[in-house]
Amino acid sequence: MIKLLIVDDSALMRRQLMNLFQAEGDFEIHQARNGNEAVQENRDFQPDVVTLDINMPEMDGLTALSLIMAERPVPVVMASSLTNEGALATFEALNLGAVDYIAKPGGTISLSLDRISAELVSKVRHASRARPRIRPSSATAVIRRMQEERRKAAVALSPSRPPRAGRAGLLVMGASTGGPRALEIVLSGLPQDFPWPVLVAQHMPGAFTKAFAERLNQCCNLEVKEVSSTMAVEPGRVYIGRGGADMVLAERAGRLTVIPMPENSGYLWHPSVELLGRSVLEHYDPRRVTAVLLTGMGHDGSDAFAEIKKRGGRTIAESEESAVVYGMPAELVAKNGATLILGAERIAGQLSTWSGR
Numbered sequence: 001m002i003k004l005l006i007v008d009d010s011a012l013m014r015r016q017l018m019n020l021f022q023a024e025g026d027f028e029i030h031q032a033r034n035g036n037e038a039v040q041e042n043r044d045f046q047p048d049v050v051t052l053d054i055n056m057p058e059m060d061g062l063t064a065l066s067l068i069m070a071e072r073p074v075p076v077v078m079a080s081s082l083t084n085e086g087a088l089a090t091f092e093a094l095n096l097g098a099v100d101y102i103a104k105p106g107g108t109i110s111l112s113l114d115r116i117s118a119e120l121v122s123k124v125r126h127a128s129r130a131r132p133r134i135r136p137s138s139a140t141a142v143i144r145r146m147q148e149e150r151r152k153a154a155v156a157l158s159p160s161r162p163p164r165a166g167r168a169g170l171l172v173m174g175a176s177t178g179g180p181r182a183l184e185i186v187l188s189g190l191p192q193d194f195p196w197p198v199l200v201a202q203h204m205p206g207a208f209t210k211a212f213a214e215r216l217n218q219c220c221n222l223e224v225k226e227v228s229s230t231m232a233v234e235p236g237r238v239y240i241g242r243g244g245a246d247m248v249l250a251e252r253a254g255r256l257t258v259i260p261m262p263e264n265s266g267y268l269w270h271p272s273v274e275l276l277g278r279s280v281l282e283h284y285d286p287r288r289v290t291a292v293l294l295t296g297m298g299h300d301g302s303d304a305f306a307e308i309k310k311r312g313g314r315t316i317a318e319s320e321e322s323a324v325v326y327g328m329p330a331e332l333v334a335k336n337g338a339t340l341i342l343g344a345e346r347i348a349g350q351l352s353t354w355s356g357r
Helices: 011-022 035-044 061-071 084-096 109-128 136-153 179-188 209-219 273-283 302-310 328-334 344-355
Strands: 002-007 027-032 049-053 076-081 100-104 170-175 198-202 223-227 237-241 245-252 255-262 289-293 314-318 340-342
Touching: 002 011, 002 035, 002 109, 011 027, 011 109, 027 035, 035 049, 035 061, 049 061, 049 109, 061 076, 061 084, 076 084, 076 109, 084 100, 084 179, 084 209, 100 109, 170 179, 170 273, 170 302, 179 198, 179 209, 179 344, 198 245, 198 273, 209 223, 209 237, 223 255, 237 245, 237 255, 245 273, 273 289, 273 302, 289 302, 289 328, 289 344, 302 314, 302 328, 314 328, 314 344, 340 344
Parallel strands: 002 027, 002 049, 049 076, 076 100, 170 198, 170 289, 198 237, 223 237, 289 314, 314 340
Antiparallel strands: 245 255
C-alpha cells in the first residue's frame, strides 16, 4: 500500500481526490486542510508521498513544504494553478524539494479533475518511488558554489566579453520529473563565454515555460529564451521549448533555427526530447553534438541520444544518485548511449571542458 497524504483547503477537492485514489485500490489515505495539519500529519502518519496545494489559509503550501523538507523529507507533488504566479510558486517549490507538480485547470472541480486524473495518479505513483535527492540548502549551496567558481575563473575576462563561435558545437538537453531544478543547477554552472547554442526540451505545461525561461535567465550567465516563434540559433544562447508544443531544429535561409510546432501525436511526452534529438540528427553533424539526458520518468530522448553517440557525438546521463527519477537517463545507459554518467552538479564542468572553456 502507498501511504498518501492529500493537503488542500477545499473540502470538495479533498473528497474528489480521495475518491480518485481510493478507486485505485492500493492507497492508504489521510487528509489535511492546511499547512499546519500537513506538517503534523507528516510526523504522525509518515506518508510515502504528499499532494500539496499552494494557496491555503493559516499556512500556505510553500511554508509547509519548507518545514516538511527540514523535518521529515518526503516526495511531494505540488498542485498549482495555471497562472504566471502559480508557475513562479511551483518553481520555488521545486527548489525547496518538491519532486513534481500537477497543473490544476480552472472551472468546475469535478470536470477539472477528470482532465488530469490519469496524469495525477501516474505522477503520484512515480513520486512515491522517488526520494528528494538534493535538499533545499544543498541545492542552493551547489548553485552558489558554482557561481563563485565561475566568477573566480572570469577575473581575467571582460564582463561584456561575448561568447565566441569557434569550435562549433551544439548542446541538446532533455528532462522531465525533477528537471527544472536539475536544469537550473547545470545551466547556472555554464560560463558566460560558453560557445555553443543550447536546446532544451523539458516536459512542462504551456503556461509554465515562459516563467521558467525567465527564472533561468536570472540565474544563468547565458541568455535564456522560450521558443514561442521561429528563432535563429546563436552561440551562447539557451532555447527552451514552449510547453504544450514541440520544438525542432531546422534550416531556414541557410541558418539554423528552432521552430515551435503543435504536439506530434507520434510521441508520448511534450515538448518531446526524442523529436528534438531526431531533428538535430537530421540538420547537424552528430560528431559536433553533445546531448545531456536528465532526470525524468519514461524513456523520452533515449533512442535519439543513443544514436547521437553511435554517430560520433558525446552524451551525458544524469546519475542515479542525483536524479529525482532515474528513468530517462537509465534508459540511455541501458542502450549503451551514455559517454559519461555524472551527477547534476558535475555536468556543467564537463560541458565546459568539452567546449574548450
